[in-house]
Amino acid sequence: MLLHDLAFIASQEPALAAIGGRNSVLACAEQSRAAIIAALSARSPGSTLVVATPTGTAAQQLHDDIVQFIGADNALMFPAWETLPFERVSPSVETMGRRLEVLWRLRSENPPQIVLGSVRALLQKLGPGATTLQPIIIKPGEEIDSEQLLAKLVHDGYRREEIVEHRGEVARRGSIIDVFPSTADTPIRIDLWGDEVERLTSFNVNDQRSTDDLVQAIIFPARELQLDEGVTERARALVGSEPWGREHWDRLADGSNFEGMESWLPWLIEREQLITDVLPASSELIFVDPKRMRDRAKDLLAEEDDLAKALASTWARDAERTFPRLHLDIDQLFGPSQSLNALSLSLPSEAIDAPTVQSTGWGQATSDAEATAKRVQQLITDKWTVVIAAEGESSAQRLLEVFTQNGVIVRDLSKSKEADLSKPGTYVVVAPLHHGYSLPQVKLAVIAETDLTGRRRTHRQPRARKRDTTSVFQDLKPGDYVVHHYHGVGKYEGMVKRTIGGSERDYLLLAYKDGDKLYVPTDHIDAVRQYIGGDSPTLHRLGGSDFARAKQRVRSAVREIAQELVVLYQRRVNAVGHAFSEDTPWQHEMEGAFPFVETPDQRTAIELVKGDMERNVPMDRLVCGDVGFGKTEVAVRAAFKAIQDGKQVAVLVPTTLLASQHANTFAERFRGYPIRVESLSRFLTNSQAKKVLAGVASGDVDCVIGTHRLLQEGVKFKDLGLLVVDEEQRFGVTHKEMMKKLKTNVDVLTLTATPIPRTLEMSLVGIRDMSLLQTPPADRQPILTFVGEDDERVSTEAIRRELLRDGQVFWVHNRVQSIEQRAQELRELVPEARIAVAHGQMDEGRLEQIVLDFWEGKFDVLVCTTIIESGIDMPTVNTLVVERADLLGLGQLHQIRGRVGRSGSRAYAYLFHPRDKVLSEDAYERLKTIGEATELGSGFKIAMRDLEIRGAGNMLGEAQSGHIAAVGYDLYCQLVTEAVSEMKGEDVPPIVPELKLDVATNAYLPTDYVSKEESRLDAYRRLAAVTTQSDVADIRDEWIDRYGPLPEAALALIRVGELRAECHRVGLRELVVADGRARLLPVSLKASQQMRLTRIAKSSEWNEQTKQLSVTLPRAPQGKQADAGTAGYSIDYLVSFLQELFDDN
Secondary structure, eight states, rough: OOHHHHHHHHHHHHHTTOOOEEEEEEEGGGGGHHHHHHHHHHHHHOOEEEEESSSSSHHHHHHHHHHHHHHTEEEEEOOOOOOOOSSSSOHHHHHHHHHHHHHHHSSSSSOOOOEEEHHHHHBBBOOOOTTTOOEEETTTTBBHHHHHHHHHHTTTEEOOOSSOTTTTTEEEETEEEOOOOOTTTSOOEEETTEEEEEEEEEEOOOOOOOEEEEEOEEEEOOOOOOOOHHHHHHHHHHHHOOGGGGGHHHHHTTOOOOOOOOGGGGGGOOOOOOGGSSOOOTTTTEEEEEHHHHHHHHHHHHHHHHHHHHHHHHHTTOOTSSSSSSSSOOHHHSTTTSSSSEEEEEGGGOSSOOOOOBBOOSSSSOOOOOHHHHHHHHHHHTEHHHHHHHHHHHHHHHHOOOOOOOTTOEEEEOSSSSSOOOSSSEEEEEEOOOEEEEGGGGGGEEEHHHHHHOOOOOOOOOOOOOOOOOOTTOOOOOTTTTEEEEEEEEEEEEEEEEETTEEEEEEEEOOOOOEEEEEEEEHHHHHHHHOOOOSSSOOOTTOHHHHHHHHHHHHHHHHHHHHHHHHHHHHHHHHHOOOOOOOOOOHHHHHHHOOOOOOOOHHHHHHHHHHHHHSSSSOOEEEEOTTTTTHHHHHHHHHHHHTTTTTTEEOOOOHHHHHHHHHHHHHHHHHTOOEEEEEEEEOOOHHHHHHHHHHHTTTTEEEEESSSGGGGOOOOOOOOOOEEESSSGOHHHHHHHHHHHTTTEEEEEEEEOOOOHHHOOOOOOOOSSSEOOOOOTTTTTEEEEEEOOOOOHHHHHHHHHHHHTOOEEEEEEEEEEGGHHHHHHHHHHHHOOOOEEEEESSSSEEEEEEEHHHHTTTOOOEEEGGGGGGGGGOOTTHHHHHHTGGSSSSHHHHHTTTSSSOOOOOOOOOOEEOOOOOOOOOHHHHHHHHHHHSSOOOOHHHHHHHHHOOOOOOSSSSOOOOHHHHHHHHHHHHHHHHHHHHTTTTTOOOOSOEEEEOOOOOHHHHHOOOOOOOHHHHHHHHHHHHSSSHHHHHHHHHHHHHHHOOOOHHHHHHHHHHHHHHHHTTTOOEEEEEEEEEEEOOOOOEEEEEEEEHOTTTTTETTTTTTTEEEOOOOHHHHHHHHHHHHHHHHHHHHHHHHHHOOOO
C-alpha cells in the first residue's frame, strides 16, 4: 500500500517551513531523506522536484523508498548510461528508453512529482531531438499503417527479428506485429484486421502466447541518438574535419543504426542541453549531499579527459585538442546560470547554521523483541503514529504476531491497498523500505523490517525467462548433420515443398552417401535428430546395412554400460535414505530473508530438491546453472532443511578460497538460528582443524564446508544427512571414489555451471535427476568477449578503462614460474595500477591475505593462475584478461569468464592466444564456441558442445566416443535408455511412435504464414507428437495467436493432427486412405461395437483374424467439397467415425 498519509504528516515538520531563498540548505539525517523529499513534494503540489545524488546506487535506493510514499507513476528514475564515454558499446535499450520516457513525461499534461538521478545522469548532454520526441501510442480500434509503423520502429532503433525475445526487437508475421517496447516488462502483440488494431495484448517470451488484453501501448525509441536530417548532415561535415572517424561518420550520414553509435553523440549535438534546461519553470532542484556530488562530478570529467587522451593516439588525433565531452561541468547545475530554485540536503554535521530536521534512525537491529516492543509502547502512550513496514505479507504476519505477543496493539493493514494512517496508533503495512526513521517534532516513527532483522531484500524483479530453446532442432540449418532412426547419418539440406500423389506437403530433405536423397514427411519428423558427436561424421548409404550394423555394435556395447548403470540405479532406489520433514516456520522465515527475488527456475529447482529430500529414497540431483545464477542459494536452503531435522551437512568445494567464501555465505544466511557452521581447509592451523573435526564427530558442528580434506581418513560424522558437491567438474576420479564412501544412504546435491560430459550424460539418460537454472538475475548483462591474438595495447587499454570506472581486473597467467615477471611487466606498462600476485603454491596465510586485500579494494589488478576459476565472488571485478586461452578447457574458460560482471555492470573478457602460432583443431573449436556463446545462461549449451569436441568417453570408464560418433549422441542416449529399461524389465518405449498415417491432402505450413524454418520444424515436431484432442486444440490456438488466422493448408494440418490424436486414443498403428477407402489396423471390436459398425458404416469390412477394418468413405456433399476439399471432408468423417465407433459413453 502507499504511505501517502506519512508524507503528509512529515510535511508538518517545522524545519520545512523555515526553508527560504533560491539556494537554501536543509540539514537532514540520511535515514529520513526519502520521507523528507516526499514531504517537500506534498508541500509543492503541481511542481516537479528533480533530485540529484552523488551516485546511481544512492538515487536507486531513494527511488525505491519514495515510490512507497507517492507511487511508481509519480516518482521516476532518470538513469545514466552504464557505458563509459567513447566506449563503442550501446547503453542498454531499457536505460535509453527510460531516459526518453522521463523527458516526455516532463512535457506532458501529467508530469511526475519527483524525478531522481545521479549527478552523472543529470550532467549528461541530451541527444539531438530528445526534448521533442513523441512515443508511438497504440490503442485497440485505431487505424494504423503497418508499413509506416515498422519503418518508424526500425528508425527508432528496433531490430527486425523472427521471434521477439528481448527489449528493442520487432517481428512481423502476416497481420500480426510483435514488439518489445524499450520501457516495458513484457512484449506486446498488435493483431490487425486490415489497418484496424483488432486486438492488443501482452505475451509471454517463453512460449510466445498472448496473456492479457491491453487498453493501450506506449512505445519509446530503443536508441537515444535519433538520426534525423540535422544529425546526418553534421556527420557528413565531420568526414572532412575529423577524418580519423570516417568509417563511423559515413555510417551515421547514411542513417544506419549500429552497435555503439551512441558513443559519437557529443560530436553530433547542435545545442548542449541538460535535463534541467527543459524543466517546467515551476520545478525545483534538490541536491543530496552536494559536497560529494561536486567531487564525483570532478572525477567524472577527469576520467573523460584521461580517456580522450588515451584514445587520441589510437585514433591518430592530436591529444592536446579537446574532444567534445559527453558530460557538462558541474557549474551548469550549481552555477549562476541555473534559474530554478535549488535546495541542498546536507548532513546535520555539515550544515550547522541551516534549518535542521530533528530525526533519527531506529538503531542497530537486535533480536530482543521485548525491548523493541517496550520502545513502541512508550511512543504509543505519548500519542505517536508508529508504522511497521514489512517486506512482504508473510513477514508482516510474523511481525504482527511478535508485537502482539509482547503486548502491543497493532492494526493489520498488510492486505489493504488504501488505509488511514493519520491517527496515532501502531500499524503494520507491506512497504519495503531501506531505512526506518523517527520524526519527534511530528510524532511519527517508521520501523523498516531491515531495522528489526538486519537483512535487506532487493527491489529488483527477475527478468522474464527466455524462451526454452533446447528443442530437438536447436539452431538446425542446412548443411548440418542429422541422424535418421532407420537410415543413419545424413546431411540436412533444408525444407522443401513437394507434390506427391496429388497432394502438396513439406518434406525434410536429407542427403546421403553417393548423392542419394531422402524426403522425410513432416509427420515422421520424430525419426530425425540433430547429430551431436563430432565435427564431420561419415554419411551412411541410403538403404545400406552399414547403419544397421553400427547400431547393432553400439547396442551390444551399451548393454555392458546399462548393466552397471542399472546396478547403480537399483542400489540408489533400493537404499533407504532419511525422509526429511516438511518445511518448518523457521525454514519459511530464513527463505523470506533471501536478499534477492528468486528467478522462476531457481524456485522450481528449490521445490524439486525439497521434494527429493522428503522422499525416503536418497536424493541424487544435479543443479546445472550458469555462473552467478543462484545455485548456492539452492544449497543453502537444502542445508537448512537438513539441519532442521537434526542432520549434519557437508559441503565439498574444490578450492580453499571457495571454502572460505562459502563459509561466510552460509554463516551469514544462518545468523540468528542455533546453527554452527565451520570450514575445513588449508587456511586452518592443525589445532583449529582438530577442533572442527572433533565438533563434526560429536555433532556440535551442523554444517562443515571444506575442500577434499573432508574426504580424508579420520573425518567422522555423527549423523550426515546431506552432501553438497560444488563445482563438481573440478574433482578427479579418486576424489569421486572417496565421495562414494560418504554417499551411502545420504542425500547428494551436485552444483555445476558446466557439467563434465560424463555427468551430463548420466543426467540425460535419467540415472540422475537434473534441474536447469536458465534465467539470469535481473541486472546481469552478457559479458563482452574478445578472442584473439596477444595484443599488449588492447590489454593495457582494458586495464586503464577498468581503473577509470573504479573497477578491478583479473589477469590470468597460468604459469607459476613466470608469474612474478609478468606482474612486473604490467607494473611498467600501467604504472598507476596497484598489482598483486596470487597462485596456489603460495603460503596459505599470504594467499588468503592477498585475496582479502584485493577483495577490499587495496589492489586494482590480481595477476593469478586459474585459482580464481572456482566460485570467487567479487562484484567490483569487471574485466578479465586470460593469456594462453588456447590451453584451457571449454568448461574452464566459461567458469573463469563467469567470475566477472556479477554486479550488473558491463563486463569484458579478453581471451588471448599467442601470435604466429597454429592452434590445434580442438583449441580453435573451444575458443570459437566461447566467443559465440556469450549470452547469459549458455553454460549448458557449452557443456553440450564440449561433449561434441571431446566425445563423451565411457560414462563408467573406457572410451565410448567411437560409438557416439557412429550413431550420434541423441540416439546413443536413447539406446542406453532402452538397454536400461530392458534390464529393469520395463516396456521399452519406441523411438518413433508406430503410427503410419497416410492421407492424401495438401497439409503444410505456408512460408508466408510461418516464415522461419526453425519455427516450422518445431511446429511440425509438436504436431507429430500429439496424442490427445486437447494437444491439437492448444497448437491451433497458439498458431492463431502467434501467426494469425489459419490458411487452408495449415487448417488441413490441424485436421490431420485431430485424426492422429484419435488414432492414438483408440490404439491404431496404421491408417491408410486410398481409392475412396480407409484401411485401419489393428482393430478389435466388442459385440456392441460390431453392431454399431454395421449401423454407421454399412459397406465396411472387418477381419477378426487380421484385425483389419476397411471403410468406404462417403463423397463430400457439394457445399462441403468447396469448403474443405474431398480430403478434408474424408478426415473429418474419419475423426467422427472413430469417435462414434469407440465411444462407449
